[in-house]
Amino acid sequence: MxxxxxxxxxxxxxxxxxxxxxxxxxxxxxxxxxxxxxxxxxxxxxxxxxxxxxxxxxxxxxxxxxxxxxxxxxxxxxxxxxxxxxxxxxxxxxxxxxxxxxxxxxxxxxxxxxxxxxxxxxxxxxxxxxxxxxxxxxxxxxxxxxxxxxxxxxxxxxxxxxxxxxxxxxxxxxxxxxxxxxxxxxxxxREEETLDTIKQYYVLCNNREEKFQALCNLYGAITIAQAIIFCHTRKTASWLAAELSREGHQVALLSGEMVVEQRAAVIERFREGKEKVLVTTNVCARGIDVEQVSVVINFDLPVDKDGNPDNETYLHRIGRTGRFGKRGLAVNMVDSKHSMNILNRIQEHFNKKIERLDTDDLDEIEKIAN
CATH class of the missing domain: 3.40.50.300 (P-loop containing nucleotide triphosphate hydrolases)
Structure with a gap:
C-alpha cells in the first residue's frame, strides 16, 4: 500500500x-x-x-x-x-x-x-x-x-x-x-504540529463577487493538484459551483441534502481526479482523504451556530491537505470586519500566523504555489 x-x-x-x-x-x-x-x-x-x-x-x-x-x-x-x-x-x-x-x-x-x-x-x-x-x-x-x-x-x-x-x-x-x-x-x-506543514494565508475581499474573483486568480496559478473549497451554506456552495462551472472549471459539488449514494459517487469521481475542485459544506471536513488535495480554500470561515470561530472544524478542514506530513496550502477568504475578527481569533487559538495574500499580484501567487 x-x-x-x-x-x-x-x-x-x-x-x-x-x-x-x-x-x-x-x-x-x-x-x-x-x-x-x-x-x-x-x-x-x-x-x-x-x-x-x-x-x-x-x-x-x-x-x-x-x-x-x-x-x-x-x-x-x-x-x-x-x-x-x-x-x-x-x-x-x-x-x-x-x-x-x-x-x-x-x-x-x-x-x-x-x-x-x-x-x-x-x-x-x-x-x-x-x-x-x-x-x-x-x-x-x-x-x-x-x-x-x-x-x-x-x-x-x-x-x-x-x-x-x-x-x-x-x-x-x-x-x-x-x-x-x-x-x-x-x-x-498536539494539533499545532499538524499545522507546521500547512501554509496558511488570507485574502481580503469586499463581497462575495470579489471572493469569487480572488478564487479565479488563485486558481489560475495553483492548478497543481486538487482543491477543496468549503462554504458555510448549501446555497453558497451551489452558487459557487455554478459560477466556477461557468468559468469552465471541472467542479464537483457535495452537500448534506444529497442522498448517500450521490455523495459517494461525487467523492469517488473527485478521488479519481475527474473533477479538480470539490465545493462543499462542512459535511466533508472530516476524514475524507484524497491524496492529491494540495489546496484547501475556506470561501467562508468556519463558525459555530452562535457565530463564534469553530477552531475544531478549521483544523479538520485545512487538515484535508498536508496529509501524513506532506506540504499543503490553506487560503482563507475574508470579506468583512466580522470575518477578520474570526480569523484573528483562529490565529490566536492555534498560535500560528496567517499571512495576508494579494491575489491580484500574480508573482506572489506563483511564489506560494511553489
Whole structure:
C-alpha cells in the first residue's frame, strides 16, 4: 500500500492491538495519521475467515467514512479471499430473518443497532473486535452516543474495544469510560504540529463577487493538484459551483441534502481526479482523504451556530491537505470586519500566523504555489 514505515499512531497502537490476550485501547490521533490502517490491521489479524459470521464490528459516524474504511479493509485484505465485508448503513436492505455470513461489519450506529437487536442479522455475542471510529463526532451526533453504548452493552465481556478520536475533550473521555473497560491510552501530538506543514494565508475581499474573483486568480496559478473549497451554506456552495462551472472549471459539488449514494459517487469521481475542485459544506471536513488535495480554500470561515470561530472544524478542514506530513496550502477568504475578527481569533487559538495574500499580484501567487 506504499507504507514504508509505521506512522506514530501505528507504531504505538499496533503492538497493543495485536497483543495476546487482546487489550482495549483509547487512542487520540489527528486525522491523516494512518489510524484507519492501524485498526483495520487489528481487525484482519483477529478474524477467522473460515467462520462465516460477523466477528469484527466497526462503527463510523457517516456513510462516507464507513465506505472509506471499507475500501481500506478491501485493500489490506485482498489476499484473504474468503474474507467478506458487509455494510450496515441506511438503505442496505436485507431479508428479514437471514443471518449475515460476512466476518467484518462496518456501519453507522442506528443501522448496526437494528441489525443486532431488532432484526437479529448479527449475533453480537460472537463479536471479537469492536472499533469506534471518530468517537468525538459520534458523541456530538444526535442519538449516536446512546446507540453506540447500547451496541457495546450487547457485546461479550472479552470483546476487544478500540476507540479512536481526533480530539479528546471531556465529553469524549466520559463517553470512553462508559464504553471501554480498563483501556490503554495513547494520546498523540498536539494539533499545532499538524499545522507546521500547512501554509496558511488570507485574502481580503469586499463581497462575495470579489471572493469569487480572488478564487479565479488563485486558481489560475495553483492548478497543481486538487482543491477543496468549503462554504458555510448549501446555497453558497451551489452558487459557487455554478459560477466556477461557468468559468469552465471541472467542479464537483457535495452537500448534506444529497442522498448517500450521490455523495459517494461525487467523492469517488473527485478521488479519481475527474473533477479538480470539490465545493462543499462542512459535511466533508472530516476524514475524507484524497491524496492529491494540495489546496484547501475556506470561501467562508468556519463558525459555530452562535457565530463564534469553530477552531475544531478549521483544523479538520485545512487538515484535508498536508496529509501524513506532506506540504499543503490553506487560503482563507475574508470579506468583512466580522470575518477578520474570526480569523484573528483562529490565529490566536492555534498560535500560528496567517499571512495576508494579494491575489491580484500574480508573482506572489506563483511564489506560494511553489
Amino acid at each position: 506504499g507504507f514504508n514505515r509505521p506512522s506514530k499512531i501505528q507504531e504505538n497502537a499496533l503492538p497493543l492491538m495485536l497483543a495476546e490476550p487482546p487489550q482495549n485501547l483509547i487512542a487520540q490521533s489527528q486525522s491523516g495519521t494512518g489510524k484507519t490502517a492501524a485498526f483495520v490491521l487489528a481487525m484482519l489479524s483477529h478474524v477467522e475467515p473460515t467462520n462465516r459470521y460477523p466477528q469484527c464490528l466497526c462503527l463510523s459516524p457517516t456513510y462516507e467514512l464507513a465506505l472509506q474504511t471499507g475500501k481500506v479493509i478491501e485493500q489490506m485484505g485482498k489476499f484473504y479471499p474468503e474474507l467478506k465485508l458487509a455494510y450496515a448503513v441506511r438503505g442496505n436492505k436485507l431479508e428479514r430473518g437471514q443471518k449475515i455470513s460476512e466476518q467484518i461489519v462496518i456501519g453507522t450506529p442506528g443501522t448496526v443497532l437494528d441489525w443486532c437487536a431488532k432484526l437479529r442479522f448479527i449475533d453480537p455475542k460472537k463479536i471479537k473486535v469492536f472499533v469506534l471510529d471518530e468517537a468525538d463526532v459520534m458523541i456530538a451526533t444526535q442519538g449516536y452516543q446512546d446507540q453506540s453504548i447500547r451496541i457495546q452493552r450487547m457485546l461479550p465481556r472479552n470483546c476487544q474495544m478500540l476507540l479512536f478520536s481526533a480530539t479528546f475533550e471531556d465529553s469524549v473521555w466520559n463517553f470512553a469510560q462508559k464504553v471501554v473497560p480498563e483501556p490503554n491510552i495513547i494520546k498523540l501530538k
